[in-house]
Amino acid sequence: xxxxxxxxxxxxxxxxxxxxxxxxxxxxxxxxxxxxxxxxxxxxxxxxxxxxxxxxxxxxxxxxxxxxxxxxxxxxxxxxxxxxxxxxxxxxxxxxxxxxxxxxxxxxxxxxxxxxxxxxxxxxxxxxxxxxxxxxxxxxxxxxxxxxxxxxxxxxxxxxxxxxxxxxxxxxxxxxxxxxxxxxxxxxxxxxxxxxxxxxxxxxxxxxxxxxxxxxxxxxxxxxxxxxxxxxxxxxxxxxxxxxxxxxxxxxxxxxxxxxxxxxxxxxxxxxxxxxxxxxxxxxxxxxxxxxxxxxxxxxxxxxxxxxxxxxxxxxxxxxxxxxxxxxxxxxxxxxxxxxxxxxxxxxxxxxxxxxxxxxxxxxxxxxxxxxxxxxxxxxxxxxxxxxxxxxxxxxxxxxxxxxxxxxxxxxxxxxxxxxxxxxxxxxxxxxx
Amino acid sequence: xxxxxxxxxxxxxxxxxxxxxxxxxxxxxxxxxxxxxxxxxxxxxxxxxxxxxxxxxxxxxxxxxxxxxxxxxxxxxxxxxxxxxxxxxxxxxxxxxxxxxxxxxxxxxxxxxxxxxxxxxxxxxxxxxxxxxxxxxxxxxxxxxxxxxxxxxxxxxxxxxxxxxxxxxxxxxxxxxxx
Numbered sequence: 001x002x003x004x005x006x007x008x009x010x011x012x013x014x015x016x017x018x019x020x021x022x023x024x025x026x027x028x029x030x031x032x033x034x035x036x037x038x039x040x041x042x043x044x045x046x047x048x049x050x051x052x053x054x055x056x057x058x059x060x061x062x063x064x065x066x067x068x069x070x071x072x073x074x075x076x077x078x079x080x081x082x083x084x085x086x087x088x089x090x091x092x093x094x095x096x097x098x099x100x101x102x103x104x105x106x107x108x109x110x111x112x113x114x115x116x117x118x119x120x121x122x123x124x125x126x127x128x129x130x131x132x133x134x135x136x137x138x139x140x141x142x143x144x145x146x147x148x149x150x151x152x153x154x155x156x157x158x159x160x161x162x163x164x165x166x167x168x169x170x171x172x173x174x175x176x177x178x179x180x181x182x183x184x185x186x187x188x189x190x191x192x193x194x195x196x197x198x199x200x201x202x203x204x205x206x207x208x209x210x211x212x213x214x215x216x217x218x219x220x221x222x223x224x225x226x227x228x229x230x231x232x233x234x235x236x237x238x239x240x241x242x243x244x245x246x247x248x249x250x251x252x253x254x255x256x257x258x259x260x261x262x263x264x265x266x267x268x269x270x271x272x273x274x275x276x277x278x279x280x281x282x283x284x285x286x287x288x289x290x291x292x293x294x295x296x297x298x299x300x301x302x303x304x305x306x307x308x309x310x311x312x313x314x315x316x317x318x319x320x321x322x323x324x325x326x327x328x329x330x331x332x333x334x335x336x337x338x339x340x341x342x343x344x345x346x347x348x349x350x351x352x353x354x355x356x357x358x359x360x361x362x363x364x365x366x367x368x369x370x371x372x373x374x375x376x377x378x379x380x381x382x383x384x385x386x387x388x389x390x391x392x393x394x395x396x397x398x399x400x401x402x403x404x405x406x407x408x409x410x411x412x413x414x415x416x417x418x419x420x421x422x423x424x425x426x427x428x429x430x431x432x433x
Numbered sequence: 434x435x436x437x438x439x440x441x442x443x444x445x446x447x448x449x450x451x452x453x454x455x456x457x458x459x460x461x462x463x464x465x466x467x468x469x470x471x472x473x474x475x476x477x478x479x480x481x482x483x484x485x486x487x488x489x490x491x492x493x494x495x496x497x498x499x500x501x502x503x504x505x506x507x508x509x510x511x512x513x514x515x516x517x518x519x520x521x522x523x524x525x526x527x528x529x530x531x532x533x534x535x536x537x538x539x540x541x542x543x544x545x546x547x548x549x550x551x552x553x554x555x556x557x558x559x560x561x562x563x564x565x566x567x568x569x570x571x572x573x574x575x576x577x578x579x580x581x582x583x584x585x586x587x588x589x590x591x592x593x594x595x596x597x598x599x600x601x602x603x604x605x606x607x608x609x610x611x612x
Contacts, residue, residue: 009605012605013605019602078455087560088557088558088560089558090519090520090521090557090558090562091520091521091558091562092560092562093560093561093562093563093603095560096560096561096603097603097605100602100603101602101603101605127560128462128466128501128503129503129515129559129560129569130560131572131573132572132573132574132600132601132602136602162453164453164454166459166462166463167462167463167466168462168501169462169465169466169501169502169503169504170501170502170503170504171500171501171502172557172558183462184454184459185456185458185459186456186458186459186460186461186462186487186489186497187458187461187496187497188496188497188500189500189501204455204456245562245563246563247521247524247525247562247563247565248520248521248524248525248562249524249525253562253563253564254563254605255563285520289519289520289558319562321520321521321524321562323524327524332520335518335519335520335523336519336520338518338557339519339520339557339558342557343557345500
């Protein structure tokens with residue numbers, strides 16, 4: 001199996017590494033923050049991150065340095081940095097590992113990013129279910145404050161920074177950046193219409209950058225080892241390492257940090273050990289539940305933003321869900337539509353109503369009550385949601401349906417013709433209702 | 434001002450958050466969490482107290498409280514079981530685990546056992562997809578579930594109020610450990 005030098009998961013895989021401040025500093029932690037505060041002007045720092053080619057690791061893959069550069073330099077009054085630790089995309093569990101095992105790596109990145117954009121307050125928006133993560137980060141913050149790594153006049157540079165842990169309370173949509181801002185403001189987490197973008201009208205209508213946990217964790221390494229080093233990893237347009245979360249029917253589920261651009265085949269068969277019980281592979285979701293299903297025909301597709309998009313899907317959050325030959329595709333799509341129908345925030349009618357209509361149709365097909373005309377209905381309904389909502393959720397909820405219809409239409413037809421699911425026992429059907 | 438149900442301790446815990454934000458309203462999610470911990474669920478008087486403390490209308494508080502799934506608007510059991518049903522967990526057997534919990538607790542999803550100990554909820558992804566089937570009970574994750582493991586966890590909680598089977602910080606998979 002090919003091995004790669006790990007960057008983000010390196011510390012935590014050392015024997016005895018606890019993620020404490022002492023351990024992190026022993027491994028060279030907070031040197032990048034010191035270096036930056038003592039001698040790299042913000043504009044130069046933003047150029048470095050641009051040059052590294054780092055793209056956001058939350059899902060959209062937007063170039064991080066460019067996002068920072070949109071913050072108005074001469075803005076009077078506060079600006080904010082928000083770290084998105086709301087990890088909720090089905091199939092994704094990398095940020096939880098970064099938070100729980102090496103919290104200071106993320107905090108150091110937040111410190112550097114805040115300095116780059118001139119923010120003196122940073123919020124970490126962590127999903128409410130992460131009780132352990134919240135305790136670990138709270139403790140890490142306390143230790144870092146005690147060591148004067150945050151607070152007033154850090155490293156004697158005159159730069160002040162307060163970092164606040166803000167906990168969510170159970171809502172997938174709060175991972176969408178403007179919904180996240182609404183949630184910090186104490187409201188329902190409903191995405192805002194854009195423009196204006198958070199760079200000018202973000203938290204409390206002030207200039208704001210929202211960056212994912214993994215994005216933040218990359219920053220100290222780019223500073224320590226240089227943007228050229230980072231840009232040389234991965235592909236020309238998708239630079240750096242990426243942590244992929246692999247789950248489903250693989251022998252070794254887990255988080256794997258690899259350079260962007262390895263093949264799906266390498267990820268599934270080498271790193272994740274192949275399919276359980278040596279069954280045949282049937283379908284792959286390469287980037288979280290919002291990404292379209294792919295088939296084994298795409299195993300040689302490279303896992304970078306461009307190649308996966310070209311294959312008709314999305315690298316998204318890096319959550320790779322693997323399904324074997326015994327998985328019913330109608331059931332899988334239905335399972336995800338239950339998720340989307342439950343998590344739709346309700347703001348836009350096509351998404352709110354559409355998700356439950358789509359779910360109803362899938363349920364009736366899966367339970368043997370479908371009609372052939374339902375297949376056209378699924379498509380026409382999906383087309384009436386696509387591009388007609390305030391945020392990307394609407395496009396996400398139709399991805400499982402359109403892609404399974406594209407690759408596995410005969411499976412839908414069998415359900416309808418035979419008036420039953422050819423795969424499922426009654427027990428498993430119950431759970432999906 | 435006089436609070437209806439929240440204690441002075443809860444008031445202090447809520448007011449301590451105000452300094453972290455430029456607007457008091459930002460403390461709302463935290464305040465609801467504090468209120469829920471104290472009362473056991475978000476009763477109307479508790480939400481009115483929160484509104485009072487944050488200078489909001491009760492409707493503004495209720496609006497947020499009804500949006501987020503971790504807030505309980507009705508009393509719940511001492512242990513709230515949230516078992517994940519989303520795709521990755523479902524692929525590795527979340528269905529049978531939910532059945533197991535229903536049979537073992539003799540309740541339906543959404544219900545609470547008559548002794549007030551357990552509430553069973555079926556929830557969407559909890560970011561533990563590589564260690565499914567999994568569930569969260571109050572503050573703790575329990576991963577790689579089997580029927581037997583669930584029985585031990587429930588017994589532990591009944592007997593001792595905690596279980597050693599709770600997950601610690603994210604476990605790194607050991608290479609070669611194949612299933």
